[in-house]
Amino acid sequence: MQLSQLYRRGVVRPLDDDAARELAAFRVATPIRVEWLPILGDDKFADLWAAGLFQQINKACKIEISDYEEVELKAREVPKALRVIDNMDCCSEEINAFVRHLRSLLADAATSGRCVYFVF
Numbered sequence: 745m746q747l748s749q750l751y752r753r754g755v756v757r758p759l760d761d762d763a764a765r766e767l768a769a770f771r772v773a774t775p776i777r778v779e780w781l782p783i784l785g786d787d788k789f790a791d792l793w794a795a796g797l798f799q800q801i802n803k804a805c806k807i808e809i810s811d812y813e814e815v816e817l818k819a820r821e822v823p824k825a826l827r828v829i830d831n832m833d834c835c836s837e838e839i840n841a842f843v844r845h846l847r848s849l850l851a852d853a854a855t856s857g858r859c860v861y862f863v864f
Contacts, residue, residue: 745771745772745773746770746771746772746814747767747770747771747772747814747861747863748812748814748863750772751778751780751782751861751863752863752864753782753783753784753785753786753788753789753863753864754780754781754782754783754863755780755781755846755849755860755861755862755863756778756779756780756781756860756861756863757778757779757780757849757852757853757858757860757861758776758777758778758858758859759777759778759779760776760777762774762776762777763776763777763778764858764859767816767859767861768816768859770814779849779852781842781845781846781849783842783864788838788842789811789864791836791838791839792839792842793811795835795839797828797829797832797839797843797846798810798862800828800832801817801825801828804824804825804827804828805817805821805824805825805828806821807821809862809864810864811864812864813862813864814861814862814863814864815861815862816859816860816861817859817860817861817862818859819853819854819857819858819859822850822853822854822859822860823854825850825860826847826850826851826854829843829846829847829850830847
């Protein structure tokens, strides 16, 4: 099954080597262990996009997060995304809540040396 079918509108972090292999192929064929941070609704994604969060991560990490895409953030780039978040000035409490959860997910990915997947 494609990642977008399973984790539409979210950020996914593999929790073990099996999950990392499946996610790297952008297809999941067996049960895997992941952390999934969902964005619940197109309007929430639009708010995050308008806040510039993903564009800033794109610029810092030289990736192309965009709507209706699946993008791998390499483990070596995760610290750069963390710096973006640490310097982020968000507007609403709802956006700030997502950013806090994303920061936690990225910090855990950095500690474990794993990639992160943005599935939009």
